[in-house]
Amino acid sequence: MTDPTGPTLLGFDVIYVATVLAGIAAFSVLLAVYAAISVRDPMAKRVKALNERREQLKAGITASTSKRRAKLVQKNATTDRIRDFLSSLKVLQDSQVKTAQIKLMQAGIRSKDYAVAVIFGRMVLPIALGGTMAFLVYGTDMFSDWTPLKAYGLVAGTAILSYKAPDIYLKNKIQKRSSAIRKGIPDALDLLVICAEAGLTVDAAFGRVARELGKAYPELGEEFSLTAIELGFLTDRRQAFENLAMRIDLDSIRGVVTTMIQTEKYGTPLASALRVLSAEFRNERMMRAEEKAARLPAIMTVPLILFILPVLFVVILGPAACSINDALMSG
Secondary structure (H helix, E strand, O other): OOOOOOOEEOOEEHHHHHHHHHHHHHHHHHHHHHHHHOOOOHHHHHHHHHHHHHHHHHHOOOOOOHHHHHHHHHHOHHHHHHHHHHHHOOOOOHHHHHHHHHHHHHOOOOOOOHHHHHHHHHHHHHHHHHHHHHHHHHHOOOOOOOOHHHHHHHHHHHHHHHHHHHHHHHHHHHHHHHHHHHHHHHHHHHHHHHHHHOOOOHHHHHHHHHHHHOOOOHHHHHHHHHHHHHHHHOOOHHHHHHHHHHHOOOHHHHHHHHHHHHHHHHOOOHHHHHHHHHHHHHHHHHHHHHHHHHHHHHHHHHHHHHHHHHHHHHHHHHHHHHHHHHHHHHO
């Protein structure tokens, strides 16, 4: 290896290091440009799949070819085995399956087959994780220094937590999805008002709003797209609105659904009713923001005491303490 001829810093050639860093920066810029150019609409793939499913339902075609049927059978083989196993144990109830399916829809998981997996996880996880923890606590010396009460609490807590783990996971996804949908409801209602005043039908208005808000609020756009598709092929339009209220766990969506059903039934003006709902939801969003702002002083009290005040005291009293110390040492 030849000695560096240019300026060096800590033994490294400055020109060589600068060249490498410039190359990395250029590659990063190209990567960022490619990512910005090749960004895809998150709603496009989902809307395409929903439209294909609508055409299949209209034509009465459900897995017509043998290849598609074999694919579906292969995909659902695991859940079918789980379903048969739970049915043989007499622990699979229709009410539990229905509740799990509703939670999955509210969490944005469309496949109903996972409802059986959720019930199976409630039964298996406590046995697997709780049994493993019981073996580690009572069968090994890993927790030998723990008191019997603490050891029992660890085993019982593991079993209970593992039993509630699927429900906690679904509840977390439902809350995140509902929060994301709640933010876009006022804007969606405003667009629905504009579409209704422009003379569009309800299903066309829902489809238009889904396309416009799909990038900003993909969850809400997906639900509106599915509602527009259901309005297009379901014989009972009320069922499409009820499905929307069932898929989204929000009181505001239930209010919108009730308004839509009433306008469909009694022929009341849709635009005026949606305008009132939009104003109410905007006021509610502003009230939530004001509530969060009102909680900030109480939330900031602990960080202020622990992190800001000690530093402030050091900055203010530090020079005075140093001066007093120098005066005492010199005296």
